[in-house]
Amino acid sequence: MLPGTLDLLILKTLSRAPLHGYGIAQQIKLTSDDVLDVEEGSLYPALQRLELKKFVESEWRMTPNNRRARFYWLSKAGRKRLVESEDEFQKLVGAVQKVLRPA
Numbered sequence: 001m002l003p004g005t006l007d008l009l010i011l012k013t014l015s016r017a018p019l020h021g022y023g024i025a026q027q028i029k030l031t032s033d034d035v036l037d038v039e040e041g042s043l044y045p046a047l048q049r050l051e052l053k054k055f056v057e058s059e060w061r062m063t064p065n066n067r068r069a070r071f072y073w074l075s076k077a078g079r080k081r082l083v084e085s086e087d088e089f090q091k092l093v094g095a096v097q098k099v100l101r102p103a
Contacts, residue, residue, distance in 0.1 A: 002092065004085065004088070004089070005089070006038065006042060006043075006046050007046055007049070007050060007055075007085065008082070008085040008086065008089055009028050009036065009038070010024060010028075010043075010046055010047065010050060010056075011050070011055065011056075011074060011078055011081060011082040011085060012082060012086075013027050013028055013031070014056060014072055014073055014074045014078070015074055015079065015082055017073075018071045018072060018073035019071065019072060020061075020063065020069035020070060020071050020072070021040070021043055021044060021047060021069070021070065021072070022069070024038070024043065024047075024072065025037075025038045025039075025040070025043055047072060050078070051072075053077075053081075054075055054077050054078075055074070055075060055077055055078035055081045056072045056073065056074060056075060056078050057072070057073055057074075057075050058070050058071060058072045058073075059071060
């Protein structure tokens with residue numbers, strides 16, 4: 001994955017609903033038609049980094065299966081960062097497309 005892409009995927013996923021880590025990974029996989037498979041070894045450090053930057057907040061809650069899990073959701077700063085990240089990613093995609101398909 002390109003640098004910053006995982007953070008963008010997490011922020012976008014959390015913009016739809018609060019989720020626990022496993023739920024975030026599953027939602028990304030489902031939404032990407034099983035193309036993107038986020039490993040725990042990448043997901044949880046990214047969530048910690050986003051929480052330290054105050055882009056996400058979290059708390060322990062019970063899941064529908066009656067298990068305790070840490071749920072994450074976007075903060076106000078996270079919503080702002082999501083918009084910025086989407087813009088940055090679109091610029092990156094545009095630049096890569098120019099290289100792949102020069103005029």
